[in-house]
Amino acid sequence: MSPPHVTSLPRPPTAGEKAVDVTFRHGTFAVGLGVLGLLALIVVEIGGVAAPALREQGLQFLHGETWDANQQVYGIRPQIWGTLYSSTIALVVGGVLGIAVALFISQGFLPRKLELLLKTVIELLAAIPSVVYGLWGIFFVLPALRPVTEAIHDAFGDFALFSPRSAGPNLLGGSLVLAIMILPTVTAVSRDAFAAVPGKVREAAFGLGATRWECIFGVVLPTASSGVFGALVLAFGRALGETMALAMLLGNRNEFSWSLFAPSNTLASLIANTFPEATGTERNALMCAAIVLLLITLAVNVLGTLILARTNRRLRGLA
Amino acid sequence: MSFRKSALSTFVASTLVASAMLPSGCGPSQDSAEVSLSGSGASFPSPLYTTWFGEYRKAHPTVRIDYTSKGSSGGIKDVMEGVVDFGASDAAMTDAELEEVARLRGRGVRMLPMTAGAVVIVYNLAGVSGLRIPRETLASIYLGEITRWDDPRLVAANPDIALPDLAITEVHRADGSGTTYAFTNHLASISDAWANGPGVTTSPNWPAEGGIGAKKNDGVAAMVKQTPGAIGYVELSFANQSGLPTALLQNRAGKFVPAAIPNIQAALAGTELPANLRLFLPDPAGADSYPIVTYTWLLAYESYPAAKLAALQEVLKWCLTDGQRFSERLGYAPLPDAVASRVIEVVGSLHAE
Numbered sequence: 001m002s003p004p005h006v007t008s009l010p011r012p013p014t015a016g017e018k019a020v021d022v023t024f025r026h027g028t029f030a031v032g033l034g035v036l037g038l039l040a041l042i043v044v045e046i047g048g049v050a051a052p053a054l055r056e057q058g059l060q061f062l063h064g065e066t067w068d069a070n071q072q073v074y075g076i077r078p079q080i081w082g083t084l085y086s087s088t089i090a091l092v093v094g095g096v097l098g099i100a101v102a103l104f105i106s107q108g109f110l111p112r113k114l115e116l117l118l119k120t121v122i123e124l125l126a127a128i129p130s131v132v133y134g135l136w137g138i139f140f141v142l143p144a145l146r147p148v149t150e151a152i153h154d155a156f157g158d159f160a161l162f163s164p165r166s167a168g169p170n171l172l173g174g175s176l177v178l179a180i181m182i183l184p185t186v187t188a189v190s191r192d193a194f195a196a197v198p199g200k201v202r203e204a205a206f207g208l209g210a211t212r213w214e215c216i217f218g219v220v221l222p223t224a225s226s227g228v229f230g231a232l233v234l235a236f237g238r239a240l241g242e243t244m245a246l247a248m249l250l251g252n253r254n255e256f257s258w259s260l261f262a263p264s265n266t267l268a269s270l271i272a273n274t275f276p277e278a279t280g281t282e283r284n285a286l287m288c289a290a291i292v293l294l295l296i297t298l299a300v301n302v303l304g305t306l307i308l309a310r311t312n313r314r315l316r317g318l319a
Numbered sequence: 320m321s322f323r324k325s326a327l328s329t330f331v332a333s334t335l336v337a338s339a340m341l342p343s344g345c346g347p348s349q350d351s352a353e354v355s356l357s358g359s360g361a362s363f364p365s366p367l368y369t370t371w372f373g374e375y376r377k378a379h380p381t382v383r384i385d386y387t388s389k390g391s392s393g394g395i396k397d398v399m400e401g402v403v404d405f406g407a408s409d410a411a412m413t414d415a416e417l418e419e420v421a422r423l424r425g426r427g428v429r430m431l432p433m434t435a436g437a438v439v440i441v442y443n444l445a446g447v448s449g450l451r452i453p454r455e456t457l458a459s460i461y462l463g464e465i466t467r468w469d470d471p472r473l474v475a476a477n478p479d480i481a482l483p484d485l486a487i488t489e490v491h492r493a494d495g496s497g498t499t500y501a502f503t504n505h506l507a508s509i510s511d512a513w514a515n516g517p518g519v520t521t522s523p524n525w526p527a528e529g530g531i532g533a534k535k536n537d538g539v540a541a542m543v544k545q546t547p548g549a550i551g552y553v554e555l556s557f558a559n560q561s562g563l564p565t566a567l568l569q570n571r572a573g574k575f576v577p578a579a580i581p582n583i584q585a586a587l588a589g590t591e592l593p594a595n596l597r598l599f600l601p602d603p604a605g606a607d608s609y610p611i612v613t614y615t616w617l618l619a620y621e622s623y624p625a626a627k628l629a630a631l632q633e634v635l636k637w638c639l640t641d642g643q644r645f646s647e648r649l650g651y652a653p654l655p656d657a658v659a660s661r662v663i664e665v666v667g668s669l670h671a672e
Contacts, residue, residue: 066524067524068523068524069495069520070517070518070520070522070523070524071524138541138542139545142545142546143545146547164528164529165486167485167488167546167548167549168531168545168546169531169542169546247493247534248534248538251531252531252532252533252534253529253530253531253532254524255528262529263529263530263532265532269493273493273532273534274493274494274495274522276389276390276392276393277390277391277392277393277495277496277521277522278392278495279392279396
């Protein structure tokens with residue numbers, strides 16, 4: 001039997017321990033700065049190539065509607081619009097669906113094992129490559145959607161929203177596939193937020209006589225709202241940057257349109273499709289488009305963080 | 320003792336001499352050094368090139384050729400930057416580009432026609448085959464002036480076909496493409512409105528409203544196949560693969576011809592290549608000529624290091640002679656003999672650095 005081991009002695013740290021501490025702190029600091037530096041480097045590199053096009057095209061670049069390498073006229077309003085439009089539709093559809101699924105698999109509607117199984121299956125959706133989603137869209141979603149869109153067009157074709165009688169790829173089809181692509185993000189993150197709501201809070205609600213619905217909508221959703229909002233911001237970011245599936249499903253049409261049934265295009269698809277064969281000024285213009293996409297994504301994230309901070313403060317104030 | 324020593328030393332010496340002479344004396348070791356060539360460019364001939372280089376390596380295991388299909392502009396860019404041994408392009412190279420290469424790389428480029436292909440019109444109309452599209456009508460469809468399949472101009476050209484009351488969905492390449500170049504080159508030569516509008520280019524600003532862009536030849540084929548009422552243009556072999564019907568087009572002589580190899584060969588026959596071997600056939604003459612055909616070029620430097628030169632010349636000569644028999648099966652037209660022999664002459668004129 002050995003004497004009890006003394007693990008901590010009240011003594012000042014040795015020089016070695018101090019050195020490790022300092023190195024670690026500086027190391028993490030350097031890595032942190034490195035990430036910022038990397039972002040700066042990307043912006044500077046792309047910006048350097050983009051600058052000539054921006055000088056030449058001026059503001060026209062943002063609101064012009066023509067992309068024509070032969071006339072060297074580049075305008076990306078249709079692509080900006082297509083990016084935001086498709087991502088917004090995807091966020092609304094995917095968001096509602098994703099939050100509903102997250103509630104369903106976290107609020108005791110199902111046996112625990114089934115909940116876990118469903119959670120895993122939905123997270124698996126995130127592992128499907130986007131080109132597979134694109135193929136699925138071309139061979140299943142678009143043909144399946146066609147009778148619906150044609151019926152809607154025949155009934156309400158006078159509205160600009162439903163105006164061309166689309167037979168092929170269109171904004172709605174692409175956006176619906178996109179909604180399914182962002183579903184795992186929404187579901188996984190909001191499920192975690194719902195699961196993090198303390199059991200006591202729910203029990204208290206039940207104790208006050210709340211029904212399950214009242215508990216979900218009055219207690220769980222508001223308590224987890226910042227997490228859910230975070231999920232939506234993440235998902236929107238993912239939708240904005242999605243390239244391959246939309247390049248296959250939107251129709252790559254550089255045309256501004258309000259219609260859900262018109263072919264459209266996104267910034268990411270434009271870059272992916274055009275860049276490999278682009279030369280000279282078109283290359284510069286594509287880099288400009290990349291910067292615009294970067295700025296949009298950045299703006300969404302910053303805005304998201306700000307709103308999140310605000311809601312958090314308000315929630316705390318209420319509590 | 321001294322005898323033995325001298326005998327030993329003689330033996331050693333003679334062995335050394337013999338082994339020193341062996342490599343040069345007994346041939347194969349010099350040739351068996353592997354020669355590796357790399358090329359990149361046009362996707363239009365890439366199925367044929369890949370077959371060629373694979374077959375050639377079977378017969379000549381020491382020559383390895385890697386071809387990356389990345390598009391004509393990509394091939395030209397790589398040749399300019401000198402990162403490949405050869406490039407490939409469906410739009411050949413412009414004079415400005417040729418000068419640029421000579422300035423950047425210090426050696427010129429020769430454009431070598433390797434095969435010829437056709438751009439065909441595919442469509443998706445249930446139960447309709449053998450559709451005929453007159454010249455002006457083709458341009459009008461892509462200009463967006465004809466928007467329905469039962470347009471009187473199409474009906475008049477197809478009296479035996481019941482054309483449906485259906486919107487035409489125009490499908491084109493979303494990426495820049497040599498196939499598009501050949502197609503717009505033809506459109507511009509049959510329609511002034513096209514020549515003065517979108518023009519001849521690898522990526523025009525497509526005027527037809529509601530037109531759809533798809534990526535690569537197979538993307539266009541898939542999109543046409545999935546969209547009732549769609550019309551698109553692809554390289555012949557992709558039409559064959561997808562099983563889509565192809566339209567009969569009206570040639571300069573006014574005759575409707577199918578996109579078949581004999582009709583492509585008819586278009587090539589009787590054309591005279593200029594000294595630089597760059598010839599576009601936007602609207603070939605001849606009663607049986609298919610109207611949208613194009614040569615596709617391999618871009619070789621004028622000079623190479625000796626080992627690479629010998630290998631490349633051998634490969635190219637093989638492609639232009641024995642290799643031509645693979646063309647037809649893959650949907651390309653074998654070069655006319657006169658053209659092939661002129662190209663072989665130019666291959667022979669490539670020289671060592």
